[in-house]
Amino acid sequence: MNDPFLINFPKLGAPEIGYISVTEQQQLVPFEVKRIFWTYYTPESIVRGRHAHHVTEQVLIAAAGRLTVTTELADGNIQLFRLEDPHVGLYVPPHAWHTMQYSHSAVQLVLASVPYQEADYIRSYEDFKRIWTPKAQ
Template sequence: MAALTILPLSATPYLLQFAPVGSDAIGYIASTQYARDIPFGIRRVFWTYGTPQQVLRGQHANKATEEVLVALTGRITVETDTGRGTETFVLDSPTKGVYIPAMCWTTLHLAEGTVGLCLASTDFDEADYIRDYEVFKRMVTHLAM
């Protein structure tokens, strides 16, 4: 297995818009084909569903993985922390996504019935995950020096 490269702390989370194609009469398609802003090649796609409303998802950062998160149905409130600032995004339409850079702590609040889709820049590797917030803060402080 290749060693992980921790990406620099220059990127920040931001909202993406996916242009819908279609009409009320036939329905819509929203696709990354129309989103020229995804700043990485997509290596992995996964989705979350059936999350009880009181359960927080995320609660980690990735050392190297970049992600785009979309609420296909329902609503996801995404809290981000880059160590340089925090921001909250609300995903309540399949035409909106949020770019989550590497080294960004995220906490996800999913409304009941939400299906969330994640596009990721890497394959799953447990070594990529930082699951302790205090460790994340120390790493971000060290990388910023």
């Protein structure tokens, strides 16, 4: 199982003309993208996420503004990521509890490995720890 990690997408262009970043299927994203969604106009005081998944893998991208993402694995490993370059994405595996906070102008783009299924979400932190903590042999 992978831990969360950053993905650097190509940054093509120049300051005088602007930039484009691109990836083609499974070049840099480690799964086939089945769903794309974005969040915006989220107040800075709001913490979103607060969940993990059974199977969904995601790549989070700050298409505009800044995202502060905290991931936690069941073994207690906590990582903090500051996303503010639109050519950098954060891979979030299914077994990572994650939260996001946004700058006022942030637009978060999310690439997901499966279509939305409410049953895939683990919304209780206690359930997350119970489901993903390795069992003693």
